[in-house]
Amino acid sequence: MNNQLLVENINFSYNKKNILKDISFSCSNGIMSVLGANGAGKTTLMKVLIGANKPSTGKVLLNNENLLRDxxxxxxxxxxxxxxxxxxxxxxxxxxxxxxxxxxxxxxxQHIDKVVEQFNLKMIISKTIGSYSGGYKRRLGIAQAVIGNPNIVIIDEPTVGLDPEQRLEFRHYLSEIGKERIVLISTHILEDVELYTNNILIIDQGSIIFKGSTSDAIAQAKNSICTINVNVDELKLINKKVIVIEEKRLENNMIKIKFIPNDNFIEKSELEKEVSLENAYVFLQKCKTSL
Incomplete structure (x- = not known):
C-alpha cells in the first residue's frame, strides 16, 4: 500500500509563543528526515502528528483519515x-x-515473534528490560513502534546515544521498515540523513525553510558558497565580515574557510566546488531561505 501523509497549515503555540508556524508538507512511503537545531520545533511537530500536542490551526491527513481526530x-x-x-x-x-x-x-x-526476529532481540527478549544495553533498548523501542503494522512510524532522534556500530545497525532497520510505510525521522545528525534518505524538511524557529531532496539543497548552496585560505589572524577579521560555513585547518598555520560572500568582503576567493549536505544545511539556516 502506498501511504500518503498530508500536513496543512499547522500552527502551535505554548505560553503565548508561536512554536510552529504554518507548517505544510506531504510525503509517501519511504523515509523523510526533519532537520533543525535544538529548539527549532522538530519534537513539537512530531508530538502534533502523534496527537500529543493539539495545534491551534491546521489538519493532518493520513490516507485521507484525520489523525488529529483519531x-x-x-x-x-x-x-x-x-x-x-x-x-x-x-x-x-x-x-x-x-x-x-x-x-x-x-x-x-506470531506478531511478537516476527518483530523479535526482525530486530534481533531473541537473545534478550525473555530478560528484564533493566538489564538491556542502550543499543538493545533502542531495538526494543523500534520493535514496539512497528507493532500493529502502522502506516506511519515517527522517530525522534533515532541514533542519539548509540555508538558507531549501533548507529549503522539502526540505519539498516530504518531502511527496512521504510519500504512498506512512511517513516518520519526528527534529527540533527547530518551523517545519518545522508545514509538513509534523500527527502528532507528543514525547520528553523518553527518555520519550514526548505523541503525537497538533499541534492536540491546542495544545488541551492553550491553557487553561493565561496572558499579562501587564510591565517588565524585573518580568520578573526573575516568572521566579523561574513558568515563562515566551515573551517578546516591546513598546513603552515593556514585555515581553509567556506563562507557566504557579501559586499563587505571583496577579497580574492573562489566558488567552492565541493559543497556537502552539512554546508547546504548551514547555508539554508543562515540565509533563512523560505520555499
Missing amino acids: SNNMIGYLPQNFDTYDNITGYDFLSYVCDIKNVDSTEKK
Missing part, C-alpha cells in the same frame, strides 16, 4: 528518550503494546 492505531512512535518498566521482560512489554494496539489475540504471539 489515529486509529495508524501511527507507531519512538520518542528520543524511550523508557519503560525495568522489571518486566521485553516479551511482556511487547505483549502489552499488542493489547494497546488491538492486535488480535490469536495473532499476538
Whole structure:
C-alpha cells in the first residue's frame, strides 16, 4: 500500500509563543528526515502528528483519515528518550503494546515473534528490560513502534546515544521498515540523513525553510558558497565580515574557510566546488531561505 501523509497549515503555540508556524508538507512511503537545531520545533511537530500536542490551526491527513481526530492505531512512535518498566521482560512489554494496539489475540504471539526476529532481540527478549544495553533498548523501542503494522512510524532522534556500530545497525532497520510505510525521522545528525534518505524538511524557529531532496539543497548552496585560505589572524577579521560555513585547518598555520560572500568582503576567493549536505544545511539556516 502506498501511504500518503498530508500536513496543512499547522500552527502551535505554548505560553503565548508561536512554536510552529504554518507548517505544510506531504510525503509517501519511504523515509523523510526533519532537520533543525535544538529548539527549532522538530519534537513539537512530531508530538502534533502523534496527537500529543493539539495545534491551534491546521489538519493532518493520513490516507485521507484525520489523525488529529483519531489515529486509529495508524501511527507507531519512538520518542528520543524511550523508557519503560525495568522489571518486566521485553516479551511482556511487547505483549502489552499488542493489547494497546488491538492486535488480535490469536495473532499476538506470531506478531511478537516476527518483530523479535526482525530486530534481533531473541537473545534478550525473555530478560528484564533493566538489564538491556542502550543499543538493545533502542531495538526494543523500534520493535514496539512497528507493532500493529502502522502506516506511519515517527522517530525522534533515532541514533542519539548509540555508538558507531549501533548507529549503522539502526540505519539498516530504518531502511527496512521504510519500504512498506512512511517513516518520519526528527534529527540533527547530518551523517545519518545522508545514509538513509534523500527527502528532507528543514525547520528553523518553527518555520519550514526548505523541503525537497538533499541534492536540491546542495544545488541551492553550491553557487553561493565561496572558499579562501587564510591565517588565524585573518580568520578573526573575516568572521566579523561574513558568515563562515566551515573551517578546516591546513598546513603552515593556514585555515581553509567556506563562507557566504557579501559586499563587505571583496577579497580574492573562489566558488567552492565541493559543497556537502552539512554546508547546504548551514547555508539554508543562515540565509533563512523560505520555499
